[in-house]
Amino acid sequence: MSAAGPLVLVAALVAGVLAGERLGPAPARGLLVVAAAALLLAVLTPPSCWCTQPPHRWSCAPTLRRRVRAAIAIVAVTLVGAALMQRALDGLVHSPLASLVEARATVTARGTLLEDPGGPPYRAEALLRVDEVTPEGGGPRSAGGRTVLVTADGDSASRLRLLAAGDEVTVVGWLGPLREFDRYLRWKHVVGRLDATALIDFGDAPSMLWRTANATRDLVLAGGTSLPATERALMAGFLLGDTRGIPPAVDDQFENAGLTHLLAVSGANVAFVLSLAAPVLGRLGLRGRLAGGIAILVLFGTMTRWEPSVLRATMMAAAAMVALYLGRPTAGLRILALTAGVLIAADPFLVHSVGFLLSCGASAGILVLAPRFVAVLPGPRWMAEALGVTAAAQIGVAPVLIPVFGSMPVAALPANLLVAPVVGPLTVGGFVAGVAGGVVRPWAPALAGAFQVPIGLLVRWVMLVADFTARIPLTVDARAAWGIVAIGALAAAARRTRMLRTNAPVPAR
Numbered sequence: 001m002s003a004a005g006p007l008v009l010v011a012a013l014v015a016g017v018l019a020g021e022r023l024g025p026a027p028a029r030g031l032l033v034v035a036a037a038a039l040l041l042a043v044l045t046p047p048s049c050w051c052t053q054p055p056h057r058w059s060c061a062p063t064l065r066r067r068v069r070a071a072i073a074i075v076a077v078t079l080v081g082a083a084l085m086q087r088a089l090d091g092l093v094h095s096p097l098a099s100l101v102e103a104r105a106t107v108t109a110r111g112t113l114l115e116d117p118g119g120p121p122y123r124a125e126a127l128l129r130v131d132e133v134t135p136e137g138g139g140p141r142s143a144g145g146r147t148v149l150v151t152a153d154g155d156s157a158s159r160l161r162l163l164a165a166g167d168e169v170t171v172v173g174w175l176g177p178l179r180e181f182d183r184y185l186r187w188k189h190v191v192g193r194l195d196a197t198a199l200i201d202f203g204d205a206p207s208m209l210w211r212t213a214n215a216t217r218d219l220v221l222a223g224g225t226s227l228p229a230t231e232r233a234l235m236a237g238f239l240l241g242d243t244r245g246i247p248p249a250v251d252d253q254f255e256n257a258g259l260t261h262l263l264a265v266s267g268a269n270v271a272f273v274l275s276l277a278a279p280v281l282g283r284l285g286l287r288g289r290l291a292g293g294i295a296i297l298v299l300f301g302t303m304t305r306w307e308p309s310v311l312r313a314t315m316m317a318a319a320a321m322v323a324l325y326l327g328r329p330t331a332g333l334r335i336l337a338l339t340a341g342v343l344i345a346a347d348p349f350l351v352h353s354v355g356f357l358l359s360c361g362a363s364a365g366i367l368v369l370a371p372r373f374v375a376v377l378p379g380p381r382w383m384a385e386a387l388g389v390t391a392a393a394q395i396g397v398a399p400v401l402i403p404v405f406g407s408m409p410v411a412a413l414p415a416n417l418l419v420a421p422v423v424g425p426l427t428v429g430g431f432v433a434g435v436a437g438g439v440v441r442p443w444a445p446a447l448a449g450a451f452q453v454p455i456g457l458l459v460r461w462v463m464l465v466a467d468f469t470a471r472i473p474l475t476v477d478a479r480a481a482w483g484i485v486a487i488g489a490l491a492a493a494a495r496r497t498r499m500l501r502t503n504a505p506v507p508a509r
Contacts, residue, residue, distance in 0.1 A: 005070070006337035012074045013341055016081020017348045023082060025089035032083045038076030042069050085348040092191055096144040097133065101175045101192035106136040109194060110170045112205075114147065115305055117160045118244040124157035126150055127190065128169065147189050148175070149182060152196040159199045164217075165305050166210030170201035187352040213302035220303075223437025224430075226449035231459045237263035238459075239430050241304045250463070256470035258394070258412020259419065262462070265304045266359050267313040272427040273300050274317065290325045294318055308356035312363070315339045332367045336360065357400045365396020390416040398481055407475035415469035419462050426458040 020028070100107060110132045117126040128150040130143035150171060152160045163169065173196035178185060182193065205211050217240060224235050233245030243251070243263050254260050274281075277296050281289045297314045304310045316332075316339045323330045340360055343350055350356045366389055373388030374381075394412055401408040433455050437448035476484070 006334050006341065008070075008074060009077050010337045010341045010344070012077040013081040013344055014351055016078035016083075017085045017344060017351050019078070020082035020085030020348070021089070023086055025093045026086040027090055028083040028086040031079055031086070035076050035079035035083055038072055038079060042072040042076060080345070081348065084345060088189075088348050092186055092189065095146045095191045096142060097130065097146050097148070097175065097191055100133065100135060101177055104174055104176045106172075106174045107194075108134040108170065108172050108200075109143070109148070109150075110201075111143070111168070113163060113165050113167050113169060115165050116242065116244070117163060119151070119157075122153065122157060124152045124160040126160065126165075127185075127188065128171075128194065130194075146191045148192050148194045149178065149185055149190050150194045150196055152199065156196055156199045159202075160196075163202055164205075164214050166205030166207060166214060166302075168203045168206065169199060171196040172198045172200055184352075187349045189349065209298070209302055213299055216299065217303045219438035220431060220434035221438075222441060223434035223439075223448055224452055224455070225441070226437070226445070226452050227456050227459070230463075231456055234263075234459055234463070235430055235434075235455065238426060239265075239269070239434065241265040241307055241310070250466075253463075253466045253470040256409055256411065257415040257466040258409045258469075259415055259462070259466050261358070261362070261397075262419070262423065264309050264355060264359075265307060265313070266309045267316065267363060268423065269304075269427060270297065270300065270310075270313040270317050272424060273431065276428060276431060286325060290321055293321050308350060308353040309359035311343055312339060312356060312359045315343060316363070333364070336363050336367065354400065354404055358397050361396040361398075361400050362393040363396070365392040365394070368392070369395060386417055386420045390420060398476070402476070402478050402481055407477040409470075409472065410474035410476060411469040411472040414472075415465055418465045418469070422458045422461055426455065426462070429458070430455050 109128070109130045111128045111130040114127040114129055117124045119125040126149075127147055129145055129147050131145060132140050133143045134140040150160075150169075150173070152171070152173075156171075160169075171194065173194050176193050176195065178190060178193050182190075205214065220239060221236060221242075224232050227235065229245070230247060230250060233243075233247070234250070236242040236244075237246060241264055246263070251260075254263060273296065274293065277292070281292050281296075284292055297318055301310050301314045316335050319335045319339055320330070320332075323335070343356075369392035370385075370389045373391055374384050377384040377388055379387075390413060394408070394416070398408055433451040437451045440451075441448040
C-alpha cells in the first residue's frame with residue numbers, strides 16, 4: 001500500500017466502528033472470524049495470477065497485485081472495526097452488574113478510582129472500576145472490572161475528595177442506570193451509577209506506578225501553593241490537565257478565547273517533559289534512551305490520568321522513539337495514523353471522545369498544513385512559524401469544533417498567537433519550579449514562593465489574553481467555514497495558475 005495506506009486503513013476502521021454502532025450490541029464472533037480470514041487472505045495473496053482463458057498463463061502486474069491486496073485489507077479492517085464496536089457495546093449491555101443496575105440494588109462495592117474525585121460543592125463524583133460487589137443479603141461476586149459513576153454527598157463526599165486516582169475504596173450505596181445528562185459517560189465504558197451512602201474503607205494505590213505518579217503529581221502541585229487560587233488552578237490545568245479548581249468564569253473566558261486546549265495535556269506537554277529529561281537521557285546508550293523515554297512517558301501519562309489526548313500524544317512519542325531506535329524514522333502523519341488506528345482498535349468508543357478527536361485534528365492540521373503556511377507567509381521566520389502553526393491547528397480542529405459546539409471563536413487565532421511565546425517557558429518552568437518548590441517548601445517556604453514569581457507572571461499574561469480576546473464577538477459557524485474553504489480553494493487555484501504562467505517556456509522567435 002502507498003504512503004497514504006495507514007490513513008486509508010484508519011478511515012476504513014472508523015467507518016467500520018460507526019457501522020458497528022448502527023448494528024448494535026453483539027458478540028460478533030462470526031464477524032471477527034471473517035475479518036481475520038480476510039486479513040490472512042490479504043497477506044497470503046499469491047504474487048502472481050492466471051488468465052481464465054487457458055492455455056495462456058500470465059502474471060499479474062505488481063500494481064494490480066498491490067491494489068487487490070489493498071482492497072482486501074480495507075474490507076478486513078472495516079469488518080474488524082464493526083466487530084470491535086459491537087463487542088464493546090455488548091460489554092455495556094451484558095455486564096455482571098446489569099441485573100443489579102436494573103434492580104437498583106443496594107450493594108457494597110470494592111474497586112479502584114479511575115480519576116481524581118471532583119464535582120460541585122458539597123458533592124463528589126468519580127469513575128470507579130468495580131472489582132467485587134456484594135448485594136444486600138447476598139454474597140460477594142465478581143464485577144468483572146466494570147466502571148460505574150460513584151457519587152457521594154455530605155461527609156462521604158469530603159472523604160472521597162481526599163483520595164486520588166489509583167486509590168482503592170469500598171463504598172456502600174445503591175446502583176442504578178445513568179441519568180439522562182450522564183449518558184455521555186457510556187462512551188467511557190460506564191455501565192451505571194452508584195449513589196454512595198457511606199465510604200467504609202480506602203487505601204493507597206496498590207500499584208507502584210500509581211503511587212509514584214501520585215507522589216510526583218503532589219510534589220509538582222505543592223510547589224505552587226504560594227500562587228493565588230485561580231493562578232494555582234490554572235497551573236494544574238496547564239501542567240497536568242487538572243481543571244477541577246478553575247472558576248467557571250475563567251473557564252468560560254478560555255473557551256470563548258479558543259484557549260481551552262492549553263488546559264488539556266497534549267503533544268506539546270509531552271515534548272516539553274521529554275526536553276526536561278533530555279540531559280539525562282542523552283548520557284545513556286541507545287537502548288537506555290528508548291527505555292528511559294518510554295518510562296517517562298508512562299509516568300507522565302499516569303500523572304495526567306491517561307486522558308484521550310494524553311494517550312494520543314504519548315503513543316505518538318513512543319512510536320517515534322521506537323522508529324528512531326530501529327533506524328527507520330517515519331513521517332509524522334504516518335505515525336499519527338498508526339497511533340489513531342491502534343487506539344481506536346483498542347477502544348472503539350474513542351470515536352466519540354471530543355478530546356481525542358480534537359487532539360488528532362490539531363496534530364493532522366499542523367503536520368499537513370503548517371509547513372505550507374510557513375513557506376508562503378511573509379515576515380520574519382519566527383512570526384511565520386507561529387502564525388502558520390496556529391492557523392493549521394485551528395483548521396485541523398474546525399471539523400470537530402463546529403459540528404459539536406456549533407461554531408468556533410474567531411478570537412482563537414490572535415489569542416493563540418499572543419500566548420504562543422509563553423507556552424513553552426510556562427510549561428517547562430512550571431514543572432521545574434513546581435518540583436523545586438515542592439522539595440524546599442517544608443523548610444524554606446519563602447524560597448518556594450520565589451520560584452513561582454516568574455511563573456505567576458506568565459500565568460497572568462495568559463489570563464489577560466483570555467480576558468481580552470474572549471470579548472471578540474465574532475464566531476465561525478458551518479456556513480462561514482464552507483465559505484472560507486471556497487475562498488481558500490480559489491486563492492490556491494489562482495496562485496497555481498500564476499506559477500504555471502510564470503514558469504511557462506517562452507516561444508522562440
